[in-house]
Amino acid sequence: MKTQCQECGAEINVPDDIMVGEILTCPDCGGNFEIASKSEDKIELKPAETIGEDWGQ
Amino acid sequence: MVKVCVLYDKVRFEEKALYDTAKKKGIKAQIIDAKTITVNNESKRKTLQLGDVVLQRCISHFRGLYLAACLEFLGFIVINKFKVGETCGNKLITSLTLAKSKIPTPKTHFAFSAESAIEVINTTGFPIVLKPIIGSWGRGVFPIRDEEVANMFIEMREENDSPLARIYYVQEMIRRPPRDLRCIVVGDKVVTAIYRYSAENEWRTNVSRGGKAEVAPITNELEDIALRAAKAVGGGILGVDLMEDEKRGLLVHEINNTVEFRGASNVSEADIAGAMIDYALTIAKR
Numbered sequence: 198m199k200t201q202c203q204e205c206g207a208e209i210n211v212p213d214d215i216m217v218g219e220i221l222t223c224p225d226c227g228g229n230f231e232i233a234s235k236s237e238d239k240i241e242l243k244p245a246e247t248i249g250e251d252w253g254q
Numbered sequence: 255m256v257k258v259c260v261l262y263d264k265v266r267f268e269e270k271a272l273y274d275t276a277k278k279k280g281i282k283a284q285i286i287d288a289k290t291i292t293v294n295n296e297s298k299r300k301t302l303q304l305g306d307v308v309l310q311r312c313i314s315h316f317r318g319l320y321l322a323a324c325l326e327f328l329g330f331i332v333i334n335k336f337k338v339g340e341t342c343g344n345k346l347i348t349s350l351t352l353a354k355s356k357i358p359t360p361k362t363h364f365a366f367s368a369e370s371a372i373e374v375i376n377t378t379g380f381p382i383v384l385k386p387i388i389g390s391w392g393r394g395v396f397p398i399r400d401e402e403v404a405n406m407f408i409e410m411r412e413e414n415d416s417p418l419a420r421i422y423y424v425q426e427m428i429r430r431p432p433r434d435l436r437c438i439v440v441g442d443k444v445v446t447a448i449y450r451y452s453a454e455n456e457w458r459t460n461v462s463r464g465g466k467a468e469v470a471p472i473t474n475e476l477e478d479i480a481l482r483a484a485k486a487v488g489g490g491i492l493g494v495d496l497m498e499d500e501k502r503g504l505l506v507h508e509i510n511n512t513v514e515f516r517g518a519s520n521v522s523e524a525d526i527a528g529a530m531i532d533y534a535l536t537i538a539k540r
Contacts, residue, residue: 216273218265218287231264246264250416251315253390253462254493254510 200240204228211240220245256538257282257305258531261321263289263312267516268527272309275527281535288312293324307331307538309491309530311512315343315388318512333534334490334511341487342511345423346387348487355486357479358505360497363424368408371422375404381427388418390510392458397427428497428505434459435470435496435504437480438515438526441489441533444480446524447472448517461517469521479504491530 198211200221207225215221221230221242229245258276262269262285269285276283284305291302308330312318322336334342341347352359363378365371375382375398384407386394398404411419433451437444446469453464461467470476480494483506493513496504515526 216265216270216285218262218285219270220264246314249314250393251317251388251390252313253315253393254512254514 198238198240200242202226202228203230203242203244215240255282256307256535257284258534258538259283259305259308260285261288261304261308261310261312261318263287263314263317266313266514267519268514269311271515271519271527272311272530275525276531279528279531281531288317288321291321293321293328295327297328299328299330302328302330304330307333307534309333309534310339313512315339315390315511319343331537333537334492335488338488338490338492339511342492342509344387345385345508346421348509349423351486352483352506355482357483357486358502360428360499360505360507361426363422365422365424367420368412368422371408371424372404374422374424375408376401378424378426380404383425383427385423385425386418387421387423391462392460395458397457425507428507429500430497432459433498434507435476435498436467436518437472437476437494437496438513438518438524439480439484439492439494440526440529441491441536442481443529444472444477445526445529446518446522447476447480448521450517461514465517467517467521469523475504479506483509491533 200209202223205226209223217232217235219232230242231245233241233243260269260273273285310318310322310332319339322332325332326336341351349362363374365374381399384396433449437447448467449470450459450465452459459465483494484492487509493510495508496506499505
């Protein structure tokens with residue numbers, strides 16, 4: 198499946214096994230997007246949260 | 255049948271592995287976005303469909319911590335417990351907890367103003383390590399080798415807006431090989447142990463900073479200290495980090511509440527996610 202980058206419009210390849218909640222990175226502009234929803238033929242993106250000061254393990 | 259919920263805010267390798275493993279084991283599992291949950295102080299457990307046991311796996315420490323508090327209020331079993339997250343998420347509280355339980359740990363000073371931090375550093379001597387009390391992935395963890403650099407870092411911390419930046423955690427620099435140890439403890443077992451070697455031109459060993467993982471033998475000494483450290487902070491699923499001091503042997507310096515195990519999975523044959531799911535089932539059935 199393919200989708201379009203919300204920042205720069207580039208085409209992004211989407212791995213078949215990607216899950217809702219995973220992060221997709223645009224190879225052209227480096228923008229990060231969270232998979233908001235996924236169906237057989239359609240994928241919806243939303244801008245990913247930026248790394249917070251409290252991120253980690 | 256027990257239903258397991260993997261609670262995430264960003265799906266990483268670990269959350270995917272936990273969910274996939276639960277499904278492969280034929281367990282009813284769901285993966286839920288923590289960012290979509292709301293709770294109020296009159297909420298009832300049944301209003302949230304989170305199954306019988308929740309694996310709290312948020313990448314944001316505070317989101318995971320306070321959500322765990324809310325879910326425990328509603329009567330959910332959360333792994334790890336709020337109290338465990340609160341202890342492990344704070345290096346100062348972790349250090350005090352380890353010392354109280356007589357777990358070997360680096361000597362650490364706590365200072366509450368820039369002046370007293372500088373005094374502690376100058377009295378202790380160089381090199382020393384300055385760490386933020388809350389933070390992961392080695393962020394803000396700096397080796398300090400002379401007074402000039404110490405003064406620079408303290409000044410930077412004073413200019414930071416966060417009140418936590420003014421709590422100073424000053425730790426002795428351990429004479430160790432260029433590696434540390436990460437033990438993944440699940441309940442009363444050490445599932446795997448790895449060495450983490452620092453990347454080139456990097457003193458910190460975090461895999462997130464390019465550190466390389468290698469399987470480490472689980473010696474009796476390592477198992478004993480890792481399990482005692484895990485128990486001291488309240489137990490559960492934990493990443494116990496240790497250093498090998500040249501003279502004193504193993505010292506525990508940190509315990510991770512939502513342990514990442516991608517690096518360990520790449521080199522270890524242990525079924526890490528499988529052990530975590532089995533543990534969640536055991537806890538749910540208690």
